[in-house]
Amino acid sequence: xxxxxxxxDQKDDFEAKEVIIGLxxxxxxxxxxxxxxxxxxxxxxxxxxxxxxxxxxxxxxxSRIGTTDYEFExxxxxxxxxxxxxxxxYCNSSFKIRYEICAQVVPVK
Numbered sequence: 483x484x485x486x487x488x489x490x491d492q493k494d495d496f497e498a499k500e501v502i503i504g505l506x507x508x509x510x511x512x513x514x515x516x517x518x519x520x521x522x523x524x525x526x527x528x529x530x531x532x533x534x535x536x537x538x539x540x541x542x543x544x545s546r547i548g549t550t551d552y553e554f555e556x557x558x559x560x561x562x563x564x565x566x567x568x569x570x571x572y573c574n575s576s577f578k579i580r581y582e583i584c585a586q587v588v589p590v591k
Contacts, residue, residue, distance in 0.1 A: 483555060483556070483557055483558060484505070484555070484556040484558060484583065485553075485554070485555050485556075486503075486553075486554055486556075486583075487551050487552065487553050487554070488501060488503065488537065488551070488552045488554065488585040489549060489550070489551050489552075490545065490549070490550050490551075490552070490587060491548075491549045492545050492546060492547050492548060492549075492550070493547065494547060495544055495545070495546055495547055496544065496545040496587065496589070497543055497544060497545075497589060497590040497591075498540050498543065498544065498545040498587050498588060498589055498590060499539070499540060499543065499588045499589065499590050500536045500537075500538060500539045500540060500587075500588050501536070501537050501538040501545075501552050501585060501586070501587050501588070502534050502535065502536050502537065502585070502586050502588055503534065503535060503537055503554055503556060503583060503584065503585045503586075504532075504533065504534040504583065504584050504585075504586070505531060505533050505534070505556055505558070505581065505582075505583050506529065506531060506532055506533075506581065506582045506583075506584075507529070507530050507531030507532075507562065507579070507580070507581045507582075508527055508528060508529045508530065508531075508579075508580055509527070509528045509530065509577070509578065509579045509580075510525075510526070510527050510576070510577070510578045510580070511524070511525070511526050511528075511576075511577050512524070512525045512526075512574075512575065512576045512577075513573040513574065513575035513576075514573055514574040514575070515573055531559075531562065531581075533556075535554075535556065537552050537553075537554040537585075538552045543590050545587055556583070563579050564579070565579055565580060565581060566578065566579045
């Protein structure tokens, strides 16, 4: 479970539908295979989580001037691995599991 708060500081009224949060998870693998015959690089990114949810719907389709906080709870799947970083001098290799959470005020159109 992730609990948090999104703060929106609106300078002007804005036609908005909702505020959403997104949670993204990816793994990154990199290594440089050095052999007498070649120097090959292996690099990959695998996105294993791309989820979003609405945390506020604007009933009048307007995000008003001022600062507003929106509390949220994001239920995370039980199977998610922990964030991790591994780096080694062997083959100049690295492995990362990383998460990112972001918020967006979605315009009406």
